[in-house]
Amino acid sequence: xxxxxxTDEIRTQRDDAPIRDEDxxxxxKYEVANQVGGEGLLRCLKCxxxxxxxxxxxxxxxxxxxxxxxxxxGLKDLVLSSEDIWxxxxxxxxxxxxxxxxxxxxxxxxxxxxxxxxxHAAEGYLEMAKTVVEHGRVVPMTFAVNKMRDKxxxxxxxxxxxxxxxxxxxxxxxxxxxxxxxxxxxT
Amino acid sequence: MTIAGDxxxxxxxxxxxxxxxxxxGVAGMQAALDIADQNYKVVLVEKSPSxxxxxxxxxxxFPTLDCSxxxxxxxxxxxxxxxxxxLLTYSEVVGVTGxxxxxxxxxxxxxxxxxxEKCSGCGDCxxxxxxxxPNEFDQDLGFRKAIYIGFPQSTPLVYTxxxxxxxxxxxxxxxxxxxxxxxxxxxxxxxxxxGAIVVATGYELxxxxxxxxxxxxxxxxxxxxxxxxxxxxxxxxxxGHLLRLSDGKIPKSLGFIQCVGARxxxxxxxxxxxxxxxxxxxxxxxxxxxxxxxxxxxxxxxxDLRAFGKGFEEFKEMAKERFGVKFIRGRVGEVSENxxxxxxxxxxxxxxxxxxxxxxxxxxxxxPGILPPKTLxxxxxxxxxxxxxxxxxxxxxxxxxxxxxxxxxxYVCGCAESPKDIPDSVAAGSAAAMRASxxxxxxxxx
Amino acid sequence: xxxxxxxxxxxxxxxxxxxYEAATRKVLEHLDVEIVDVPNETCCAPFWMQSLxxxxxxxxxxxxxxxxxxxxxxxxxxxxxxxxSYKRVNHTIEKYPGVHDQINNIxxxxxxxxxGTVEAFHLxxxxxxxxxxxVIQSKIVKDFEGIDLGLRYGCHMLKPHEILNIEYSERPTxxxxxxxxxxxxxxxxxxxxxxxxxxxxGTEDDLADxxxxxxxxxxxxxxxxxxxxxxxxxxxxxxxxxxxxKNKFGIEDLDIPVLHYxxxxxxxxxxxxxxxxxxxxxxxxxxxxxxxxxxxPVEGGGK
Numbered sequence: 001x002x003x004x005x006x007t008d009e010i011r012t013q014r015d016d017a018p019i020r021d022e023d024x025x026x027x028x029k030y031e032v033a034n035q036v037g038g039e040g041l042l043r044c045l046k047c048x049x050x051x052x053x054x055x056x057x058x059x060x061x062x063x064x065x066x067x068x069x070x071x072x073x074g075l076k077d078l079v080l081s082s083e084d085i086w087x088x089x090x091x092x093x094x095x096x097x098x099x100x101x102x103x104x105x106x107x108x109x110x111x112x113x114x115x116x117x118x119x120h121a122a123e124g125y126l127e128m129a130k131t132v133v134e135h136g137r138v139v140p141m142t143f144a145v146n147k148m149r150d151k152x153x154x155x156x157x158x159x160x161x162x163x164x165x166x167x168x169x170x171x172x173x174x175x176x177x178x179x180x181x182x183x184x185x186x187t
Numbered sequence: 188m189t190i191a192g193d194x195x196x197x198x199x200x201x202x203x204x205x206x207x208x209x210x211x212g213v214a215g216m217q218a219a220l221d222i223a224d225q226n227y228k229v230v231l232v233e234k235s236p237s238x239x240x241x242x243x244x245x246x247x248x249f250p251t252l253d254c255s256x257x258x259x260x261x262x263x264x265x266x267x268x269x270x271x272x273x274l275l276t277y278s279e280v281v282g283v284t285g286x287x288x289x290x291x292x293x294x295x296x297x298x299x300x301x302x303x304e305k306c307s308g309c310g311d312c313x314x315x316x317x318x319x320x321p322n323e324f325d326q327d328l329g330f331r332k333a334i335y336i337g338f339p340q341s342t343p344l345v346y347t348x349x350x351x352x353x354x355x356x357x358x359x360x361x362x363x364x365x366x367x368x369x370x371x372x373x374x375x376x377x378x379x380x381x382g383a384i385v386v387a388t389g390y391e392l393x394x395x396x397x398x399x400x401x402x403x404x405x406x407x408x409x410x411x412x413x414x415x416x417x418x419x420x421x422x423x424x425x426x427g428h429l430l431r432l433s434d435g436k437i438p439k440s441l442g443f444i445q446c447v448g449a450r451x452x453x454x455x456x457x458x459x460x461x462x463x464x465x466x467x468x469x470x471x472x473x474x475x476x477x478x479x480x481x482x483x484x485x486x487x488x489x490x491d492l493r494a495f496g497k498g499f500e501e502f503k504e505m506a507k508e509r510f511g512v513k514f515i516r517g518r519v520g521e522v523s524e525n526x527x528x529x530x531x532x533x534x535x536x537x538x539x540x541x542x543x544x545x546x547x548x549x550x551x552x553x554x555p556g557i558l559p560p561k562t563l564x565x566x567x568x569x570x571x572x573x574x575x576x577x578x579x580x581x582x583x584x585x586x587x588x589x590x591x592x593x594x595x596x597x598y599v600c601g602c603a604e605s606p607k608d609i610p611d612s613v614a615a616g617s618a619a620a621m622r623a624s625x626x627x628x629x630x631x632x633x
Numbered sequence: 634x635x636x637x638x639x640x641x642x643x644x645x646x647x648x649x650x651x652x653y654e655a656a657t658r659k660v661l662e663h664l665d666v667e668i669v670d671v672p673n674e675t676c677c678a679p680f681w682m683q684s685l686x687x688x689x690x691x692x693x694x695x696x697x698x699x700x701x702x703x704x705x706x707x708x709x710x711x712x713x714x715x716x717x718s719y720k721r722v723n724h725t726i727e728k729y730p731g732v733h734d735q736i737n738n739i740x741x742x743x744x745x746x747x748x749g750t751v752e753a754f755h756l757x758x759x760x761x762x763x764x765x766x767x768v769i770q771s772k773i774v775k776d777f778e779g780i781d782l783g784l785r786y787g788c789h790m791l792k793p794h795e796i797l798n799i800e801y802s803e804r805p806t807x808x809x810x811x812x813x814x815x816x817x818x819x820x821x822x823x824x825x826x827x828x829x830x831x832x833x834x835g836t837e838d839d840l841a842d843x844x845x846x847x848x849x850x851x852x853x854x855x856x857x858x859x860x861x862x863x864x865x866x867x868x869x870x871x872x873x874x875x876x877x878x879k880n881k882f883g884i885e886d887l888d889i890p891v892l893h894y895x896x897x898x899x900x901x902x903x904x905x906x907x908x909x910x911x912x913x914x915x916x917x918x919x920x921x922x923x924x925x926x927x928x929x930p931v932e933g934g935g936k
Binding site for chain 1: 446534545
């Protein structure tokens with residue numbers, strides 16, 4: 001680089017700490033790439049097309065490119081414990097535009113699933129899941145709701161199939177995941 | 188002479204002493220000249236009314252900033268005047284039979300409706316023609332009449348009547364002192380015997396409207412690179428004045444967007460287009476050259492800069508250091524328009540700093556990748572040639588026979604084989620010429 | 634035509650979204666489409682649930698599809714989140730047979746099975762492709778001439794287009810065509826296709842506000858009579874969120890009515906604003922209703 005001004009500017013903007021050997025999990029990227037939707041990960045060129053169109057990146061320093069970069073570097077603990085992976089709004093814009101057909105939104109799902117198993121689930125989503133497990137829907141059915149519906153001439157809401165939900169989350173192991181978070185205070 | 192009923196024959200040509208070059212761009216011209224200079228006959232077939240190809244449209248060449256027309260124009264006359272070259276412009280190859288040393292090529296001579304022998308190119312007909320349509324040569328930015336030449340150095344300097352738009356009012360006929368107008372002329376098919384063929388069909392630009400996020404076609408101040416070339420070209424529609432299309436203002440700030448329709452697996456164009464980095468750096472420099480009192484900021488948004496050729500890296504450094512072109516590594520996410528001033532806002536991540544940028548430019552130029560022309564598929568079918576997955580012609584062996592197609596006696600040069608800059612196209616033209624003349628010399632034997 | 638319909642969680646139970654269901658029911662009946670509610674519908678387990686555990690999420694979405702399959706009906710839904718979930722399950726089943734087995738192994742414990750035969754339709758796509766603009770236009774009794782609309786396609790009805798298979802998400806036109814067919818002008822504006830941040834609500838609220846602020850400023854600058862949404866999250870954000878944004882960021886004159894897509898069709902068909910719950914929206918729709926009332930009815934039309 002011959003343009004010293006530009007180099008200095010970059011250096012001061014970079015907040016990355018040096019990467020230590022012990023932070024690197026070399027199998028991490030393959031672990032992600034081997035899951036449904038993660039196939040494109042290894043094709044990432046880190047060109048930044050994802051970040052350039054990201055609606056969250058427009059208002060914060062969240063960068064999909066950086067998340068992908070950290071996964072490719074093998075920084076498993078850093079990635080799975082960071083808030084970054086919970087900042088994706090799932091608008092699929094980057095996935096739609098990626099020139100290398102990296103399905104970033106699918107990769108975020110994979111990363112979040114892994115993070116959840118390590119105890120890093122986002123509280124908000126966890127609360128919604130608990131509501132679904134208890135009530136079958138994100139918004140519990142109440143008397144007030146049915147009264148509002150009646151006013152608009154809408155039929156009363158059906159009772160969700162709670163027995164089926166209970167069996168599904170048992171068979172999928174989701175009940176065990178929820179148990180992991182049992183008794184944890186809302187922060 | 189191509190009047191209906193007056194069948195032209197090519198019996199005077201001997202296949203053993205004649206080659207055909209398909210495509211009259213800079214590569215095809217080079218091939219034709221090199222074959223002709225060895226005392227073989229050459230039939231040069233060109234689809235458009237004039238030879239010259241895309242190079243004729245360009246303003247400057249990289250990395251030397253030479254005037255493109257100044258280099259090309261002498262070549263155009265050389266080809267036109269060469270005793271061994273027969274020029275068939277406004278013509279297309281529609282069928283090929285035979286084998287190396289003895290091909291029969293059927294060529295469709297589209298009715299130009301102007302007698303090539305009689306027309307002197309005086310242009311007296313032009314003011315009389317009532318029809319005005321966008322000029323393809325100017326990327327539809329300027330206008331031409333229904334009887335036209337695309338550009339002043341058009342070769343041959345013969346007017347053409349475009350049948351699609353002509354209303355047959357006969358005004359041109361009346362204005363022509365030399366009786367050169369042939370309004371009733373019809374297309375004609377001829378058969379030409381040749382011993383070897385060079386395919387030099389060139390390229391077309393990627394259709395950037397396939398990237399709606401970049402605003403081409405939606406925002407007036409987003410143009411593509413070839414439009415920009417015409418805008419900055421002294422012979423172009425603005426007389427070489429750099430201005431933007433919404434209000435004719437000289438832009439203070441320009442953005443160049445790289446890798447559009449190239450290196451994009453999602454869009455089915457995974458290959459690097461090879462020339463876009465350099466032509467854009469050249470275009471960026473030209474903004475400063477042309478309007479240095481006005482232009483304050485020129486930014487080039489790239490994915491990777493590929494300055495691989497002789498003098499290219501140095502040229503890039505000069506653009507950066509001497510002219511102050513800003514280079515930002517990041518593929519542009521999307522552009523939008525500032526409704527108040529019609530400026531274009533580019534959203535991009537500067538991947539070297541991680542900063543999310545929203546940069547407002549008065550003019551944005553998209554640098555499209557290049558594709559094989561849509562007609563190449565048909566042509567290759569006629570000749571039994573195969574295409575690679577990227578749509579360009581397959582060669583026998585990229586390393587040791589880079590201009591030999593898979594059919595003996597048929598050679599390829601220029602962008603018909605892969606994206607190439609001008610020097611590489613010319614070099615390939617010479618190479619293909621040598622391979623073709625060997626075929627002729629050996630009477631078709633491989 | 635007979636379709637199974639999944640309403641989702643939010644549409645049938647949120648005050649400002651009830652109009653979505655009311656208008657959908659009225660419009661479909663008016664167009665002679667018979668709908669059967671998915672029996673004991675449960676949450677489709679959309680993106681936030683996929684985030685926690687994709688396997689559970691797939692099985693839950695497949696549960697509702699299995700119910701439609703039992704009835705031998707294709708599935709219609711007005712909720713973009715539900716639509717996305719169902720399309721994604723179908724796509725995954727087709728592409729990864731192993732995942733199909735995994736889903737059915739889970740469903741089996743609940744006495745269910747999903748073969749993968751149910752086609753999922755988003756209401757707006759259904760109206761355009763299955764009903765058609767001509768049929769819709771033949772029922773119009775109210776002309777929307779002079780009305781400027783800001784249509785939001787939202788994200789989950791269109792992206793990624795390989796899976797959802799509706800129309801290329803960067804340049805969709807089908808939903809605009811219907812609105813224009815009603816006589817309205819569907820305005821193109823910056824930010825129209827950008828995300829509203831709806832899925833960040835409940836987990837990253839500040840972020841959801843910031844993204845929404847940008848979208849509302851875009852809409853305000855577009856100067857439309859109303860925004861039109863096809864997604865429950867878009868509506869919650871733009872309608873309920875306006876007051877939050879107004880106070881939090883001190884943006885004045887932020888009073889954009891936000892309508893549900895089928896509400897416009899219902900109005901054009903002659904239904905009253907009240908019947909389709911326009912009064913239930915958080916951002917007042919009064920200005921829009923007034924402007925509409927001032928417009929002339931289509932001559933010779935009749936409900």
